[in-house]
Amino acid sequence: MTLHLKMDDRDDRYRLDDMVQGLVGTPTDRPEGKLKVSGKASYAMDVLPDDVCHGVLVRATITHGKLRDLDTEAVRALPGIRTVITGKRMLRNPAQGMAGKAPVQGSDDIAYFGQPVALVVADTLEQARHGALALRLTLEAKGDAVVNPHDPDASVEMPKKEQVLIGDLDEAMKKAAFSVDQHYTTPGHSSAAMEPHASVAHWHGDSVTLRGSYQMLAYNKAELADALGISEKNVRILAPYVGGGFGAKLGISPEAVAAALASKELGVPVAVSMTRQQVFETTMRRSETNQRIRLAADENGLLTGIGHEALVSNLPGEDFSEPVTQATPFLYRGENREIVHKIARIHRTCAGSVRAPGEAVGLTVLEIAMDELAEKAGIDPVELRKKNIPDQDPTDQIPFSSHALAEALDEGARRFGWDKRNPKPRSTRDGEWFVGMGMASAVRVNMLIESKARVTLSADGRAMIETDMTDIGTGTYAILGQIAGEMLGLPMEDVETRLGDTEFPPASGSGGSFGAASNGTAVLLGCEEIRRQLCKKLNCEDADMTLKGGYAIVGNKRIALRDVLDGDTLVGEGHVQPGKAEKKVRQATYGSYFAEVGVNSVTGETRLRRMLGVFAAGRILNAKTARSQCLGGMTFGIGMALTEELIHDRRDGHMVNHDFAEYHLPVNADVPQIEVVLLEERDEWANPLQAKGIGELGICGAAGSIVNAIYNACGVRVRQLPATLDKVIDGLDEAT
């Protein structure tokens, strides 16, 4: 039986708070943790069939044009080569998140440098790799390829629904007692997940099974079927473990389709793993952004106007555009508001979702501008933000579901020792280092996505969860087990969670921070259904039944679940869909960051000294995995602030630093002590768990706190991220 819920209204039953197993919220270990740290969790390429062949993708080495010919004969003559795949089904780039259909296909038309145009398949990986590098392509370049978003020849779109105009911002700027009008840039970023995109495809008759590294299997199944021109019924995807995704594995990628095509042709399983360089070049990048922020405030620092303009880029024909301004309409007050969103069509690697699309870069920049306003107005940055928290969403004029920004700001300031900060830049020195503190707000929109899960309570009193949900390192195995254990009164070890198989009920998938809440709700509903069946057996109302430690307690009776079941197996399916609730209220998660940096007075090198994040995301399902998400998010923020930047050659747009040696992720030495505080909160508008997403919150605005700390340390305002030393060094002269 299925219990269905459409989230049209608040759910104030607080079901989890009625339960007594005591699992939800606790810092429970991941059940699969031991497998992972001992190398036994099997990622996409970890279980290869004996007769597997290996494929390696071949890249186009022009920016825009046609593939006229491939010298496959010469390559087929090399040792071990089995076939060369190319043609109209090859993917130009990965599918965008939740597309559910194939992206642009065909190897004839080349739209960016590095586009995969062929797959060379051989008996061994080494042979395939050599063959791929040896394959000679006849390419015809079009001379007009625009590769820079600022190129006057770039075609620029302004989608109507992305633009907002309320009141008169120009007028507000004129009248403002204090104002900021500045331009900022953020570079492209890569998700750079530890496990590269990889797929092992194997056909049985008309059906293909793909073992891959993907985030959203229900959608990926549809995308793969569409790309191959077969029925969804004939596609099965397995992804029991995923070594990180961060958005780059939302949609099916070129290697999956190529592996399936090759396997079909050869009649053997084919494994294709991208090289690190290919992960950079042919999976999603976060678009670079050019932003302008205008802030107008009255003499008390109350905002009267906010303007946020963004120019982002993508390939022609891609419907994703980095939603830079997503949180600007509702974060701060101000009667006059203007949002301008532009997309330049350029020939660079496809742009798509990278952890917290929108707020990651948009809020970061807004928070730098807020720091500039605080400086101008002579108001403490924490105070300025608190003053400007609106009572309701000032754009859509709807109430907030729950809102803990003020609390996060206060709590963070108190714990960090913000009162010790001297607002005057360059007032603290430690030897050669200028030391400074900065802060920023955190905000991320909250989403609920349709999701299903099946819960089975077998006669032996153990429960099993089945859903095609993924665990991309976030802790899904843990939290789903906790929810079911809580609802059914079972210890963790009596709940088995099976994920990552499209034979199971379709889930939301992992993305947009919505996985835990959406799929967790499906599990909760499935458990409610089982509880209903148990009540029937016990002839009682749910309110009179307590489940704990494998026992049902009704009145003064305590009966083992096994005895209640009496040989029966109960099945409950949960199905949640988003509904009107998301239109009635503004749902978002909030938080604050506090950072202390040292800026070297000789070289301009910035080193983070300590950092604190305080976050509120509704009910915290697992204090340990939630904290880990925040730590990871803040680490992304450190990279964004200080080191990470995709460099594109200005002439042909190709990605110059497509490896870990030169795309500088923060290493251990760049990540000092980070403290995470999770605030107690419930959001009854979000879902029956009262939980909101936390996977991305920790990156949203994080970089802003670091860049603001650089200003406080040395008086140099960096508006072009990342704040590498070359952006700081010129401003240091005044210091020495």
Added chain:
Amino acid sequence: MNPFEYTRAASRHEAATMAAGGATVIAGGTNLLDLMKLEVMTPERLVDISRLDMDDIETTADGGLRIGAMVRNSDLAAHEIVRSTYPVLSRALLAGASGQLRNKASTGGNLLQRTRCYYFYDTAMPCNKREPGSGCQAIGGATRLHAIFGASDHCIATHPSDMAVALQALDAKVEIENATGDIRTVELESFYRLPGNTPHIETELKPGDLITAVIIPPAKGSRQTYRKVRDRASYAFALVSVAGVIEMSDGKIAHASLAFGGVAHKPWRNAEIEQMLLGEAPSQDLFRRVADTLLRNAEAQGDNAFKIKLLHRTLCAVLTELTEG
């Protein structure tokens, strides 16, 4: 990776003979294997020297040090005499790569590691160093890593080694054995070449030459440091680096040797500035003049313009540190 034959050399002679016949030497493999996977280097034969008896560190008759070519970077950095007498070397080694890489990387291999120019690593790009005569795609492109000294119209790459910069400041020599068993030593200064119009020829090594050791004379100064400036706190190549060896006597500079990394096709040294420092009392004014002189002929390549100011400031700070107290 193209197919290759692999031989583990039984003797130096065998290794040199094979190398003379066209085989490529592999030591720790930390650079060579990466380049082979990308087919930037495509040797058909590899001769492995990693088991040869070249991993001793011995004191020489004149009180210097002889470091076998197979001494691992970790072992060299941790060596008692290196830490006490040549701290600049120890620091430079520890500033490079990561613990795992240093455990593998050899002294000879470190000297001969190839440039990290982005375009050199991408076989789709013209590069005179990889494919003589094909052009230099770095010029006019992304040049954050590139040279401000000694570049040519054919190549603007830098040498990435930290260790070599320290060795340069220590007046090290390279000991080389060839297939006929002849042993010669070459000053590090003349061992490396500037790119000129043959950027693919990086050193004075001839086919069949095997580096057997690096020899450093007794330290000429007890005040030593290696300062590396980079884009993240660890695990990044130098944007600029300064190796300094100074001796003070009666408040005056009695010896100064300075070498610079991340700025040229080889560890950079400038005799004129060392001369300027000799016999002088330290002062900020002196240091600034020295840095001005060093950078007089520096030439930016676009993205790397900041290196000029950065090196100026870093040099002044290093000189201040080494002459204080």
